[in-house]
Amino acid sequence: MTPKIWWKEGVAYQIYPASFKDGNGDGLGDIPGIISKVDYLKDLGVDIVWVSPMFESPQIDMGYDISNYEAVHAPYGTVEDMQELINACHARGMRLILDLVVNHTSDQHAWFRESRSSKTNPKRDWYIWRAPRYDPLTGARIPPTNWRSYFSGPAWEWDEASGEYFLHLFAKEQPDLNWESAACRQAIYDSAMRFWLDKGVDGFRVDTVNMYSKGPVAAITDAPVVNAGVFEQPAWDLYANGPRMHEFLREMNDEVLRKYDTMTVGELPHTPDPAKVLQYVGAAQKQLSMVFQFDIVNVGQGASYRYEYADWRLSELKGIVAKWQQFIQGTDGWTTAFCENHDQGRSVTRFASDRPEYRALSAKMLALFMCSLTGTLFIYQGQEIGMVNIPSDWPIEEYKDIEGLGYYREIAKQTNNDPQALAQVVKNLSILGRDNARTPMQWDGTLHAGFTEAEAVPWMRVNDSYTDINVAKQLTEPDSVLKFWKDMIRFRKAHSDLLIYGAFDTFDLQTEETFVFVKSHGEEKAVVALNFSDSKQEVELPGSGEFLLQISNYVHSENEAKVAAGGSRVTLQPWEGQLYIHH
Ligand code: ISL
Structure with a gap:
């Protein structure tokens, strides 16, 4: 262990x-x-x-x-x-x-300011600088590689003063440090x-x-x-x-x-x-x-x-x-x-x-x-x-995140500001956008x-x-x-061998409504049964012997005694989670 x-x-x-x-x-x-x-x-x-x-x-x-x-x-x-x-x-x-x-650091970090100041600065190689390439057909200057940055656009930014590009996997204001130094x-x-x-x-x-x-x-x-x-x-x-x-x-x-x-x-x-x-x-x-x-x-x-x-x-x-x-x-x-x-x-x-x-x-x-x-x-x-x-009805003006806004601008450019495409972008952001987690x-x-x-x-x-x-x-x-989280945290710590350190096993990877898994530590076992749907579901408790229902999000008092036998079927209410301990 x-x-x-x-x-x-x-x-x-x-x-x-x-x-x-x-x-x-x-x-x-x-x-x-x-x-x-x-x-x-x-x-x-x-x-x-x-x-x-x-x-x-x-x-x-x-x-x-x-x-x-x-x-x-x-x-x-x-x-x-x-x-x-x-x-x-x-x-x-x-x-x-x-x-x-x-x-990476900010481009305003003293290290980058020095690095950028000239090709011979002692900190030049603390960041990733490379000479440009030229398009063989047009002769136009192009970045050293075709890498795309996370926040849209190329991962290289041209520095006019020193005549080289620097690498930034994220924003152009976030130059990558050179760990080779x-x-x-x-x-x-x-x-x-x-x-x-x-x-x-x-x-x-x-x-x-x-x-x-x-x-x-x-x-x-x-x-x-x-x-x-x-x-x-x-x-x-x-x-x-x-x-x-x-x-x-x-x-x-x-x-x-x-x-x-x-x-x-x-x-x-x-x-x-x-x-x-x-x-x-x-x-x-x-x-x-x-x-x-x-x-x-x-x-x-x-x-x-x-x-x-x-x-x-x-x-x-x-x-x-x-x-x-x-x-x-x-x-x-x-x-x-x-x-x-x-x-x-x-x-x-x-x-x-x-x-x-x-x-x-x-x-x-x-x-x-x-x-x-x-x-x-x-x-x-x-x-x-x-x-x-x-x-989902908040307009794009409420969004602040550089990554989400970069995506919005890219689609705007690609679709020539198509209102339907942009409405879809805002809808997507209201599900997956980083700003969802950043509201006060x-x-x-x-x-x-x-x-x-x-x-x-x-x-x-x-x-x-x-x-x-x-x-x-x-x-x-x-x-x-909030009260439920507090109870659950306390319960997790009280059963740390099982819940924090225990071995994990599951039996129903195929079903689309419920998730049943077992945590075990030696002879001790916990069964967790979760309903991810709006309707009642029946699941089978794996194993044999007696299981005591310890927690459900439908009952408020911990340890409300309810016994179920391993192998029997139990009913889960919509979005119910149940935790049983076997002994
Ligand atoms: O969110 C992401 C993956 O789902 C990536 O776009 C994310 O940028 C990446 O996981 C790196 O994230 C971390 O570094 C970024 C910063 O913007 C994120 O907030 C940070 O968690 C650059 O430092």
């Missing part, structure tokens, strides 16, 4: 600083606002607080474009405020982790890591952790053409999981992380092969504690554009969950359980039902689901009250949901649902989503 460690059993909670709580009435969340809610998090059962980027930044990509790792974005507060937050978490027995965004790596370890670890930070969520190794700059080549007639092509096979990736992470671990008691959770896109994932998360590999797999949040995304909504089936979701629950079994690796973050639509809308009659029930069913999974559990702010997506946290039913003061203008429109869905209301209701 895998050894027990704090970061395996801890419940993590992600805070998106812009939208969590405004402490000074300027309409933007901030660090003092977070400090004012630390007791709320403790009361929920949170052990690990993850704060998304709060570093100095021009905010082209909501702080994932960092201009100084050692300073705080001034509207959020100061380094002293961060120290106070770290201390406030520690005083309550909680840990705090930060985002480590070191695939040892001096650059050392600067990253010092500035982005040791600076904060020495202040007591307990680890990092590591942004795009598998894209650092792109090979020598001169060896970067064109991606295969998959979209005929278009210059920019998806290139992740060429830059994800590159040749020196594991060497770099081992070095980072050896020189920095292992000297502190830390955890790391890496973001691991484009890596469907479990054997490859184990190379990052196996304990013996000495690289990362765990990673976020993308399969679950990719469900329903189109093949050519991530925002092209595609119908999905429950069997697909079940297969994905089973795969990433089981891949660590019998290994020394570890995994995560999550279904939301700041880059995704809200889980109730995407995976369950946000219709008024089922919203709260299905949010609780998802809570039961998540709290029963093996791995470190991550909750995204607002998930604990069942926040839902942006209403709904604290109460007063103007602006208690996120900021009444006279202030929130930086982003508050979701219309706030009078119905908010923390204050749910704190008073005995059967609220």
